Amino acid sequence: MTTDTPAVELRHVSKAFGDLRVLDDVSLVVPAGRAICILGRSGTGKSVTLKHIVGLLQPDSGEVLVEGEDIAALRGADLARVRKRIGLLFQHAALFDSISVGENVAFPLRRHTKLPDDEIRARAEDLLAQVGLERNYDKMPADLSGGMQKRAGLARALVMKPAILLADEPSAGLDPITAGEIDQLLVALNDTAGTTLIVVTHNIPSARVLGDELVFLHEGRIIAQGDVASLDRSDVPLVQQFMKSDSSG
Ligand SMILES: Nc1ncnc2c1ncn2[C@@H]1O[C@H](COP(=O)(O)OP(=O)(O)OP(=O)(O)O)[C@@H](O)[C@H]1O
Ligand SMILES: [Mg+2]
CATH class of the missing domain: 3.40.50.300 (P-loop containing nucleotide triphosphate hydrolases)
Known part of the structure; x- marks a missing residue:
């Protein structure tokens, strides 16, 4: 204890x-x-x-x-x-449907940090790779399968460490x-x-x-x-x- x-x-x-x-x-x-x-x-x-x-x-x-x-x-x-x-992965992923998958992951960094653009993109890409979604940065959430949306949600939940x-x-x-x-x-x-x-x-x-x-x-x-x-x-x-x-x- x-x-x-x-x-x-x-x-x-x-x-x-x-x-x-x-x-x-x-x-x-x-x-x-x-x-x-x-x-x-x-x-x-x-x-x-x-x-x-x-x-x-x-x-x-x-x-x-x-x-x-x-x-x-x-x-x-x-x-x-x-x-x-706190990072939160919602049960239904809850991605923003009007921005790309990568920008969903980058969103907390854009909102809460002043990191330069290329660094934000690099970190979001790294997180996407960790959940097995490399090369999906520019797709829209609706074009991902349910399981892929879930993993993108996890990447977003983790991006702020x-x-x-x-x-x-x-x-x-x-x-x-x-x-x-x-x-x-x-x-x-x-x-x-x-x-x-x-x-x-x-x-x-x-x-x-x-x-x-x-x-x-x-x-x-x-x-x-x-x-x-x-x-x-x-x-x-x-x-x-x-x-x-x-x-x-
Ligand atoms: N905002 C809300 N307003 C009214 N009822 C709600 C609200 N949120 C949850 N509930 C109700 O609370 C109960 C518990 O919901 P909860 O979503 O926590 O279940 P759960 O254990 O996560 O179930 P599942 O395994 O199906 O996801 C349910 O009856 C649900 O309808
Ligand atoms: Mg539930």
């Missing part, structure tokens, strides 16, 4: 949309440098959890701390400063080989750059590779949490079902 400030901390977070209670008193500590996978059935609040961490949603009660700061309380320049520490990467189903829609390559990219980021990872996934083989810790959400609560070995021994039926869905292992 370290006394360092966690990268992310949820303290008794509850969130409802109308009558629908999505998060119900969720508490979670993500130490800096840790890789966490969030699992759970569809509609259980995984994407909502990520949106709280980046401040796109705010809890009805409880607190979300990013590197010790209550993100819901931040505005303007303070919010921007904390958000720059975030301390914390939130990735919502990074390997969804990818073939197993490409999915494995994306997993390796994320593992390398975690190992070499020390990037904190919070990855939502349905893919148990990915979770086994990526996650120092797996967190199962169900009906708004964390029903199980621990490393792969401990969750393989879990006697919670839903957790057993998930862990056994690993047919490729």
